[in-house]
Amino acid sequence: MTFNVNISSTINENEWNENLCKNSSSTIYQSYNWQKLYHEAFDSKPIFITITNNDGNVVGQLACLIHKKMLWEGANTISKKIGNLLELATSLWWYHGPIIHDKENQNEILSIILSSVDKIAKKHKVVNIRGISSPFMTQFPSSIFEKYGYVPEPRLTFVIDLNQNLDELYNSLKKDTRYYIRKSEKEDFEFHIADDVTAMEKFQDLKSEAKIREGEKPFRNLKFWKKHWKMMKNNGFEELILAKNKDEIEGTILVLFFNGNMIQHALANSPDYDLVGTFLTWNTIKWAQKMKYNTFDFAGVDPYPKTKKEKGIYFYAEKFGGKKINFFSYTKIIDQKKFYLSTGLKDPKRIISKYQGNKTNNTEKRNM
Numbered sequence: 155m156t157f158n159v160n161i162s163s164t165i166n167e168n169e170w171n172e173n174l175c176k177n178s179s180s181t182i183y184q185s186y187n188w189q190k191l192y193h194e195a196f197d198s199k200p201i202f203i204t205i206t207n208n209d210g211n212v213v214g215q216l217a218c219l220i221h222k223k224m225l226w227e228g229a230n231t232i233s234k235k236i237g238n239l240l241e242l243a244t245s246l247w248w249y250h251g252p253i254i255h256d257k258e259n260q261n262e263i264l265s266i267i268l269s270s271v272d273k274i275a276k277k278h279k280v281v282n283i284r285g286i287s288s289p290f291m292t293q294f295p296s297s298i299f300e301k302y303g304y305v306p307e308p309r310l311t312f313v314i315d316l317n318q319n320l321d322e323l324y325n326s327l328k329k330d331t332r333y334y335i336r337k338s339e340k341e342d343f344e345f346h347i348a349d350d351v352t353a354m355e356k357f358q359d360l361k362s363e364a365k366i367r368e369g370e371k372p373f374r375n376l377k378f379w380k381k382h383w384k385m386m387k388n389n390g391f392e393e394l395i396l397a398k399n400k401d402e403i404e405g406t407i408l409v410l411f412f413n414g415n416m417i418q419h420a421l422a423n424s425p426d427y428d429l430v431g432t433f434l435t436w437n438t439i440k441w442a443q444k445m446k447y448n449t450f451d452f453a454g455v456d457p458y459p460k461t462k463k464e465k466g467i468y469f470y471a472e473k474f475g476g477k478k479i480n481f482f483s484y485t486k487i488i489d490q491k492k493f494y495l496s497t498g499l500k501d502p503k504r505i506i507s508k509y510q511g512n513k514t515n516n517t518e519k520r521n522m
Contacts (some may be wrong), residue, residue, distance in 0.1 A: 157213065157263065159270055160204040168384035170202065171211045171444035174253060175413045176313065179291035181451075182391055184217050186380065192219050195378045199278070203252075203270050205263050213256035214263040218248040218271065218285075220278050243496040246271065246280045250288040268302045281492045282485065289481040296482065304484040310457035312476030314450040316443045318414045323443060326475035331432070338433035341399070345437040348394035354379040357394060357406040360422035367425065368463055382448075386410065394440070394460055397423075397434040404440065407428035407438050414448035435474060452476060 167186040174180040182188055189200035199217045222244050252267045256258050275283055283304070287293060287309045296306040314323070324332065349353075355502030358379050386392035391412060397405035405423040409416050418438075423431045430435035442450050452471035457480070459465040487493050 155261075156208060157204045157266055159266060160202075160206070161270055161274065162202055162204075163200060164203070165202045170215070170217075173215060175255050177255055177290040177291075178413070179250075180413045181250045181288060181290070181415050181417060182251050182410040184215065184251045184253055185391070185412055186217070187221060187385065187389060188249075189217050191382065192221075194385065195381050196221065198222070201274050201380060202224050203267055203274075205254065205266055211255075213259070214252060214254045214267055216248060216252040216267050217426075218246055218251075218274070218313045220274075220280065221245045221247060223450075229339040236411075236518055242402050243492075244278060244280050246278070246283045246324075247273050253288070253291075261295065261298060264298055264301075268299070268304075272302065275488060281326060281489045282406055282487045284486075285484045287481045287484070289479045290449070290453075292366060294310060294339045299482075299484050302486070304486045306482045306484050308457050309483050311454045311481065312452045312471040312474070313479050314439060314474060314476040316439075316447050316450055318443070318444075320440065320443065323439065323475070325477070328473050328475065331473040331475075334429060334432045335436050338429035338436075341427070341429060342434045342435065343404070343427075344398045345434070345441070346396040346398055347441075348396055351380055351383045352408075353394055353396060353403065354383055356403045357408065357420075360406055360424060361420065363425075364422050371478070382408075392419075395434060395438050397430050397437075399427065400432075407434055407440070409438065411447060415451060416447045416449065417451045419452050419453060421516065431470070435470075439474065454481075510522065 170186045176185055186202075189202075192198040193200050198221045201213075201220065203216040203218070204212060207213050207291070223353065250262060254263050255261060271283065274280075284442065285304075286309070289309075290313075299306055314326075316323075318326075327335070355376060358374060358376055360372055362492050365372035382396070387394070392408065392410050395407040395409060396403050404427050405421075407421040408419045410419045418435075421431070421434075423434070439450050454476075455468045455471050456464045459468045
């Protein structure tokens with residue numbers, strides 16, 4: 155059998171999404187709407203790869219984004235200017251793909267898609283490629299990605315099957331989780347679905363405060379989050395869930411949905427209330443089940459958590475009783491010089507700190 159390849163930056167939105175929905179492994183991250191969001195927010199360029207068979211049926215899809223400006227968010231002005239001028243960080247990313255509808259010819263179609271990605275990368279002078287497979291599919295053979303120069307890395311998520319009644323969902327929770335849910339329900343928390351874009355500002359504030367507490371630089375771009383609301387919420391792909399205490403927003407979860415799958419895309423809670431996260435997540439799961447979604451995905455955790463933060467995220471996702479699902483990320487560095495130079499420009503303090511640490515270690519070795 156022969157296959158036809160179409161690579162385009164413009165497609166029919168409805169046809170693309172309808173074909174995705176024929177495959178249960180498709181999520182919002184491969185939708186036309188997700189690519190359009192990043193195009194309008196950061197001027198990233200969406201590219202759509204469509205594979206058809208002799209009968210004209212779509213048998214493979216991959217939506218990817220060429221990022222240039224987005225990757226310099228948070229960098230200082232000089233680094234940003236140098237990086238953009240020299241095109242140091244032009245990257246190609248995709249999430250939760252490729253989507254392959256013809257399982258019998260899966261490996262051949264995957265090879266065609268990866269070959270197409272290489273052509274796109276060459277045309278746009280891409281420095282590195284990063285892709286993430288869908289956790290809802292049987293994973294592709296890593297050997298095919300390795301053949302095309304990718305380095306696979308294991309990832310993990312927890313997914314709750316919502317095709318259960320509430321008693322079954324509740325009984326699948328860990329014993330201590332059930333205890334803290336009961337305790338949280340005695341607090342003055344109220345479950346709300348945001349109905350005004352101004353709630354996005356509080357969501358951003360809570361996220362930024364959490365980053366600062368963790369010693370990290372926060373991503374503050376209210377214009378982006380408002381565009382998120384306009385393009386995703388207003389088109390039925392997103393909700394911002396709130397936990398309020400006496401009319402004050404103390405917890406937030408941004409959920410995305412597509413093709414029966416709900417994804418916890420981001421969450422941020424006030425440090426003043428220990429149980430607000432437990433209350434909000436459990437009530438969001440109940441709401442998702444009531445709305446007839448099939449799955450609730452915690453969007454990924456580090457499979458081998460080392461830091462306190464990584465362990466905390468892992469434990470938090472695990473305690474709600476979801477099934478462990480393994481998937482992969484794939485990285486390919488095309489231009490190593492530009493890649494490492496851009497990494498240094500984006501975070502020079504980190505590079506200097508690493509250099510000073512190496513210098514100290516070398517000095518100690520010489521004095522031994």
